[in-house]
Amino acid sequence: MTTLDYIVLIGYFVSITTFGIWISRKIRTSDSYFRGGRKFKWYIMIGQAFGVGTHAEMPVAQTGATFSNGFATIWYQWKNMLITPFYWLIAPFYRRSERTTVGEIIEDRYGSAMGMVYSVFAISFFVFNMGVMLQGAAKVISVATGNLV
Structure with a gap:
């Protein structure tokens, strides 16, 4: 990496950290974090x-x-x-x-046991889905780089 690359990388990290600190001052509750204080x-x-x-x-x-x-x-x-x-x-x-998530809606409607069933299913599905996506991305990157990565 050249000096310009390091300058750009450090500038990016400084700007994204500054932006994060600035935004964090506006967030006071979990509602404002997850749903933007319902102001979208x-x-x-x-x-x-x-x-x-x-x-x-x-x-x-x-x-x-x-x-x-x-x-x-x-x-x-x-x-x-x-x-x-x-x-x-x-x-x-x-x-x-x-409500913020589908799991909360299911729990309100059908009870905590069904909310737990949904949560276990959703977590299992997304772990499997993420594995498939990462494997697919790895294959694409491997082919694109001539098996160098």
Whole structure:
């Protein structure tokens, strides 16, 4: 790395730390941390919903599915464009419930035992999902770098 690289890297760390300290002074409760104190504008909520429907894992998964099952599976990706408006329809429900996670809603509705079942399932699913995403990313990086990494 050159001197310029180090300067840019140190500048980045200083600026991101300064920004974090500045923002942390505005956060007083868990509500303001997790939900922004319920001050998000509608366009931020739409962006968040779109981000939930389309995330970084999708290109890797879609490429693998297309390779395995043929080009017709590329249409599977379009489901996100159809599902994302559904998020906008259920957003008022989440806002009125004053809950942060789906697990809290399930616990309120069906009891603590079902909330625990959901939590165990969700954690297991996301651990497996993260493993698959990391393995896929590792294969892509390995091929892209000629097995140097």
